[in-house]
Amino acid sequence: MASADESASDLELTVTSALSGLIDAYQQMPMPLNRYLGVILVPSAVFFVATLGIGLLLDLPLMIRGPIPLLGFLMFVSAVFYPKILLSQRKSELNNQFHLVVTHMTVLATTNIDRMEVFRQLSQQDQYGEMAAEIGRVVELVDTWNQSLDDACRRRAKQVPSDAVSDFFDRLGYTLGAGQALDDYLISEQSQIIQNYKTVYGGTLDNLEVMKDLYLSMILSMTFALVFAVVLPVLTGTNPTMTVSAVIVLYVFVQSGFYLAIRSMAPHDPLWYHPEDKHSPIEDKIRNATIAGTVLSTLLLVFSLAGMLGVSPVTLDDVVFFVDPLPLPFYAAIPTLPLLIPGIVVNAEEKKIKARDEEFPSFIRALGATEGAKQSTTSTVLESLRKKDFGPLTDNVDNLYKRLNMRIETTEAWRHFTAECRSSLIQKFSEMYLIGREMGGDPKLLGELISENMMEVQQLRQRRTQATTTLIGLLYGITAASTFAFFIGLQVVNILASMSLDLQSNTSNFDVGSLINTEVYNIPLIEFLLVIIIMFGAMLSALMVRTVDGGHKINTYVHFVALTWVGSITAAITKWLVTQFLAI
Structure with missing residues (x-):
């Protein structure tokens, strides 16, 4: 009691x-x-x-x-x-x-x-x-x-x-x-403040782990609901298109809700720095790749739709002649391939930014210590530091020295440096060092303080990278598993429909339709709806990955294309396997 x-x-x-x-x-x-x-x-x-x-x-x-x-x-x-x-x-x-x-x-x-x-x-x-x-x-x-x-x-x-x-x-x-x-x-208080930040940052990553488990449970439940919506009308005679559409709407709400929840929980620690007034060759490269990928993808989509509607004399079936007939999911997957162009370009640049972030603490510590010991200007110190190997940061350090040596205003030289690096952390910590030096701060103390804090952030980012890796594995697994379940149900209904037609043609004294209601199905339309949910799931899953890892928005394209193809290939293989095992 x-x-x-x-x-x-x-x-x-x-x-x-x-x-x-x-x-x-x-x-x-x-x-x-x-x-x-x-x-x-x-x-x-x-x-x-x-x-x-x-x-x-x-x-x-x-x-x-x-x-x-x-x-x-x-x-x-x-x-x-x-x-x-x-x-x-x-x-x-x-x-x-x-x-x-x-x-x-x-x-x-x-x-x-x-x-x-x-x-x-x-x-x-x-x-x-x-x-x-x-x-x-x-x-x-x-x-x-x-x-x-x-x-x-x-x-x-x-x-x-x-x-x-x-x-x-x-x-x-x-x-x-x-x-x-x-x-x-x-x-x-530095150590305690850093510890508090690590606790909060780690707590958000732990919350994401819980959200991943909840997401897995909910998506599996919605997958079963969608399979039942596809299969049960065979026995009940209800309109399967309506039931499938209703469950798809609920499926969209669930996925959208989880995306918004993950977006609100994920730590806001962006990788990229996007200055408005400083141009960089990286921007031209990304813009050209994005234009090329988008234009090619649009042309392929128009070509695919024209072939499906019978407007074009040449279709994707004619182009992909080694797969006959071309499964419907491939009509959606093939136009996404050119989006890999900007995605791969951005992914390569992100790897360089991460490498610069790893080298920056040692650079800023060396700069502060040498300035403090020699009591000289940043330009004089960089003359010797630019000869050291700072990995991908070496060229940026050399460019910073050249600008300072050309008597370019110190603030502008540093801001060109951060614009070239394109790193959010480097921009923030460089700004701190610049302002600290301009206001008479001790360079050795500034260098050590900034270096220690940035290294702590880097360690937390490694934990975030691990969380992102597990999330990617989960999303790819869910995509394959749910698509497998969707198309098993669809193909079973398709085979039952062909069986009932055959039985009706060979049996005159028994009404097969009283047991198996296959005439209510529009198989191509339901398959089209399932392809839409695969594409929508791929899009939201790619956005989830981008939200958690803090990368560039265009990096979403890589996972969107990969998840779309995982779903499409799984769908095609599932239909073929079910046909092989159950077809009479």
Whole structure:
């Protein structure tokens, strides 16, 4: 009895905590509460009631009517919990940028500027997003409301959604109030700040592992539902096209939901840096490859559709003459092949960027140590450093030296360097070193600080790479397994249809249609719907991989093409195998 009371108490506490968190999320929305209720929440509730009525009144099978109220319920639930999702996204943005911002703050604090100027400088860094906005709120409290810096930090610590940032502001406020210097505090706290960042980063990767297990379970369940939707109408006589379409809609919602969940959970740690005002030959190469791949893919798609519709005298069957007849999934897969061109180009460039990231910590440490020892300019130090082997970074270091030696303005020379490297991490840490040196910071301390922090980020990226590898294996396996199940069911129905026709032609005293309802099937249309779901799954799976690994958007094409071909080949082989084993 006591355990039952404890369970009820725990449940009540959990519900109360969830409601409190939801109310807090509504209070922190950028949109006024009454406007959100009138514009978003009430219309979504009305839409849900309307879909519920449509689902109850329509004279259609439950499998078709069921997804209609589910759509309305999904929109209503999304509207109710959107403020909570918005707050969660804000928390995620703060956690993702926290480590870099604190490193940047430490670099600035070691220079000869006032501590309030440190906060003002950081609040102007748009690249830090929500974290820069949060520091801007601290500056506003000091400049506009005449609060002390320590009081402003403690005030924001109570309102910021991220636990790590809240704890940092709180401890920073009390430390500054006690009279400790900002640089002393930040340098002494580096190890703890790095550990907090690693904990948060690792937690997001652990959450992704849980999401992968849930995704596998849900997709397998939806696969069974789709197979049943294909096969059961043989016995029930319902319209299979409607049942398959309804399950496909639900399948799309499930996959889209998981993609959005993974997108919100994945750590925001982009690999690429895209400067708006600095041109790079890499951009020309990627743009030309993308244009070539897109044009060729479009031409192949038009050619494929023209052949299928009988408009063109030459079809894909004539081109791919060694496969006769050409399976329907190949009509969708073949036009995607040219998309490998930009995908391969971007993938090769990403490998170079990762190699530059690995070499940068040793470069910046050597640069800072040598500048500190020789008490000379960056240009003089680079004259000797450019002869050292920094792998793929060597040419970029040499170009940086040449620009500085030509008396190009130092800031512009460094920004050309980061634009050539195209690395997000190199851009951020180079900017820190540049600003730190311009403001009189110790080069040796700056080099060591930046090097250590970047190496920690690199270790976390290795864990992310491992998580991405397991996700890729999972997605490819799911694609092959689900396609295998889809086309087994379809081909069994196709064989039953041919068997029933043969039995009806040879049997005059028995109505085969009373047992096997194959006349309700439009096999080519259902196969077309299954090909669409394979393509959609390949697209979302490729986007999931790109979201987790933080790479270039165009790198999505490689996995999209590969997953499409895995599904198409699996479909063709499955149809052939079922025909060989079951055909009479």
